Amino acid sequence: MARISFIKSIALGLSLASFLVASPMYSPHKYQQNDWFGEFGGNTSMYVNPAGIAETDQMEVTVGFFSTISGEASQEYITLTFPIDYKHTLGFSYFENGATVDGNYSYDEDAFMIGYAYNLMQFLALGVDLSILHINQFGSNKQFTIGADVGISWNPIANSKFGHLQIGLAFQNAIQPAISTADKSDGYSFIFMTEENAYKIPSNLNFSIFYRGLNRMLEVKAEVGVIDLIHDDDEGGKGTNIEPSVTLTYYLSQFLGVRARFTKEGYPVIGATVNVKDLSFFRYLALDLEMSHDDIYEQKNRGFIWAVKVTARFGDTREEKIGEERYRRLKIEPENDYRAAMRLYLNRQFLEASYAFGKVQTKYPAFHLVDQAAFYKAKSFENMRMHKAAKSVYDDAIKRYPQSDQLPKYYFQLMNIDYKEGKYTEAMTKYQGIVQKFGESDVKADADYVAGQIKFEQGLYQESVDLLAAILPGNANYFYARYTMGIAYSRLSKWDEAENSFRDIIEQPTSNQSEKDLQDAALVKLGHIYFSGENANIGEAARLYGQVKSSSPVYDEAMLGVAWAFLKVSKPDEALKPAQWIIQNLPNSFLISEAYLVEGYCYFMKRDYKRSEASLAKAEKLTEQPIVSSAARDSARQAYDSMAEEFDAVQVEALDLARQLPTPRVEKKRAALKPTFDKANKSIEDYASFMQKSIQSDRFEANRKRILDDAGFTLATVKTKMTQSGGGSSSMEGLEDLEDLDDLDDLDDLDDLE
Numbered sequence: 001m002a003r004i005s006f007i008k009s010i011a012l013g014l015s016l017a018s019f020l021v022a023s024p025m026y027s028p029h030k031y032q033q034n035d036w037f038g039e040f041g042g043n044t045s046m047y048v049n050p051a052g053i054a055e056t057d058q059m060e061v062t063v064g065f066f067s068t069i070s071g072e073a074s075q076e077y078i079t080l081t082f083p084i085d086y087k088h089t090l091g092f093s094y095f096e097n098g099a100t101v102d103g104n105y106s107y108d109e110d111a112f113m114i115g116y117a118y119n120l121m122q123f124l125a126l127g128v129d130l131s132i133l134h135i136n137q138f139g140s141n142k143q144f145t146i147g148a149d150v151g152i153s154w155n156p157i158a159n160s161k162f163g164h165l166q167i168g169l170a171f172q173n174a175i176q177p178a179i180s181t182a183d184k185s186d187g188y189s190f191i192f193m194t195e196e197n198a199y200k201i202p203s204n205l206n207f208s209i210f211y212r213g214l215n216r217m218l219e220v221k222a223e224v225g226v227i228d229l230i231h232d233d234d235e236g237g238k239g240t241n242i243e244p245s246v247t248l249t250y251y252l253s254q255f256l257g258v259r260a261r262f263t264k265e266g267y268p269v270i271g272a273t274v275n276v277k278d279l280s281f282f283r284y285l286a287l288d289l290e291m292s293h294d295d296i297y298e299q300k301n302r303g304f305i306w307a308v309k310v311t312a313r314f315g316d317t318r319e320e321k322i323g324e325e326r327y328r329r330l331k332i333e334p335e336n337d338y339r340a341a342m343r344l345y346l347n348r349q350f351l352e353a354s355y356a357f358g359k360v361q362t363k364y365p366a367f368h369l370v371d372q373a374a375f376y377k378a379k380s381f382e383n384m385r386m387h388k389a390a391k392s393v394y395d396d397a398i399k400r401y402p403q404s405d406q407l408p409k410y411y412f413q414l415m416n417i418d419y420k421e422g423k424y425t426e427a428m429t430k431y432q433g434i435v436q437k438f439g440e441s442d443v444k445a446d447a448d449y450v451a452g453q454i455k456f457e458q459g460l461y462q463e464s465v466d467l468l469a470a471i472l473p474g475n476a477n478y479f480y481a482r483y484t485m486g487i488a489y490s491r492l493s494k495w496d497e498a499e500n501s502f503r504d505i506i507e508q509p510t511s512n513q514s515e516k517d518l519q520d521a522a523l524v525k526l527g528h529i530y531f532s533g534e535n536a537n538i539g540e541a542a543r544l545y546g547q548v549k550s551s552s553p554v555y556d557e558a559m560l561g562v563a564w565a566f567l568k569v570s571k572p573d574e575a576l577k578p579a580q581w582i583i584q585n586l587p588n589s590f591l592i593s594e595a596y597l598v599e600g601y602c603y604f605m606k607r608d609y610k611r612s613e614a615s616l617a618k619a620e621k622l623t624e625q626p627i628v629s630s631a632a633r634d635s636a637r638q639a640y641d642s643m644a645e646e647f648d649a650v651q652v653e654a655l656d657l658a659r660q661l662p663t664p665r666v667e668k669k670r671a672a673l674k675p676t677f678d679k680a681n682k683s684i685e686d687y688a689s690f691m692q693k694s695i696q697s698d699r700f701e702a703n704r705k706r707i708l709d710d711a712g713f714t715l716a717t718v719k720t721k722m723t724q725s726g727g728g729s730s731s732m733e734g735l736e737d738l739e740d741l742d743d744l745d746d747l748d749d750l751d752d753l754e
Helices: 002-017 050-055 318-346 350-363 370-383 387-400 407-420 424-437 443-457 461-468 478-491 495-507 513-532 538-546 555-568 572-585 592-605 609-623 630-658 664-723
Strands: 058-068 073-084 088-101 105-121 124-137 141-159 163-175 178-180 188-191 198-200 204-213 218-227 241-251 256-262 268-277 284-293 304-317
Touching: 050 088, 050 105, 050 124, 050 141, 050 163, 141 178, 178 188, 256 284, 304 318, 318 350, 318 370, 350 370, 350 630, 350 664, 370 387, 370 407, 370 630, 387 407, 387 630, 407 424, 407 443, 424 443, 443 461, 443 478, 461 478, 478 495, 478 513, 495 513, 513 538, 513 555, 538 555, 555 572, 555 592, 572 592, 592 609, 592 664, 609 664, 630 664
Parallel strands: 141 188
Antiparallel strands: 058 073, 058 304, 073 088, 088 105, 105 124, 124 141, 141 163, 163 204, 178 198, 204 218, 218 241, 241 256, 256 268, 268 284, 284 304
């Protein structure tokens, strides 16, 4: 019985001493007063004050070992603190206590702690931790219990001149761990502070102060603990008392320091600390060694005691993490989103692109490409013919980014929209503003090009040429400007200048398919000049026509030119082949009626009057009515007007959605808008295609009348020949009275480069 009583006494004493090995004197107030492993001012001492871990600047791990010289009683300790941005810090600790009695009976105690600190502001932090204790009292009493601490840390001084001062106050065991006093238990039990047959580990109030100064060479820590703050006399112990401790560390160099401490248990400690920095893996690595003797101040009969602690810091600091996060948020994320938006734009997914560029503009207002995002957002709307929405974005961008180098582009695009809508007066007013404000910018050449096109549309050919001549090779509009100049010179009967303009296009290297198509168009126009000029050169004209590729949009006009060239030199068999190729392969070409006219001429020359009559009748029939009738124009206009109001509403809603972040609610609205947009957009695109066809029909009108007259005259001649008996007329008879071939229609003007 005496032995069992002795074992119980030892077990109870060890459990209440917690993280420090128990002394023979019963001292429950020593719980969480460990001076060896953690100290306020360090970064892992949350069991002293959970708010203290807020000072952690990077991930930090500390491993400690405490033992008596005999090794019969020891304690192991490991802790980790992990900073999260500027405000949050997490901590995890594990303690293990152990002692052996008579070599056979062992006592074990493990403590798991989870801590959290929050920076209310840069110099003030709150902290809380939760401790889970696992206790095995010699195998007879196994239990789990929980406790919690709260603390506050104030850092009023932190600079190179005055040093670093940190003040803390902690309420230890705000939730008191309860330890069962039962003699024996079956298996593990969970003990809470409401348990009647349990000892509640007392609550303590701990005041701490830490100072680092003298160019970081001196560290001073002092603590005053009000121990056993809430005490029940039935539980024994000393009752409420005050215990202080103090620690001084002086660094002989930045890598080596010596330490002296007077602990709360009442004995002196000496030690040393050594550290290295910026190793390949560790950013900081420190080794602390401390030692003392229990009998120096008070007889505890444990003899020599020592502790060793290793602290390592690694990973990015808070500043580096936050800097990286800010860099990612302000640089990487917006650039990724911007590139994703640009991919949509280049894939001609303009509605999705407008939303994506809108996200960049809304979410990253400080992004260095936000002004370009606004530009392409507006361009996306413009490419969908949503001119109302595009103008709104350009106007808004002018106000938002007055210092942007995109500013001239905003003004130019507003001018360009007016040009596309046929508002020539408004466009030219904006042009004058661009000349005055941005005369030295790259946009000036683009504005000159649009202004030149406006003058051309107004029939002011010389003014058009004067504006377009300033556009030089290398400019995206150079080919288009030279082409318009060639047409303008032709209409001014300046054939040499027209020829030079078309040759400028032919001799310039191309960079895209549009420029290649323009080169083919220039070859055809140059062929027309050689075909019908004052010094006609039919062979050169045919050679130029023959250089046009079959994939070219003007291949039909080139083939028709070849046919006329052979017809001009009285080679009807050779002329028939390109004319019939057009008839067979391009039934929807605007030149199909003229191809039939050439075919009729060829058969007339071959005296095949029956076939000639059929071809000429077909040519006459195809040209009797305009390609696009007035009734068709009226019908299309009415359909467009009925859809225009709905399209305006779609523009307003699409613009509003492009200004919002893609939340689930917004994405739902965008999905709901898509069918309405597709319907309205198809109607607008169909009308735009119809109007383009109408413009081509109008431009073909003069040619249509010529073909109708020529076909009618020749058809009458053929019929006369067919009624004559014998029919022995010359192969060219009747052709002398036909119109010259110099009235071949010019190509339709191509759209300007977007």
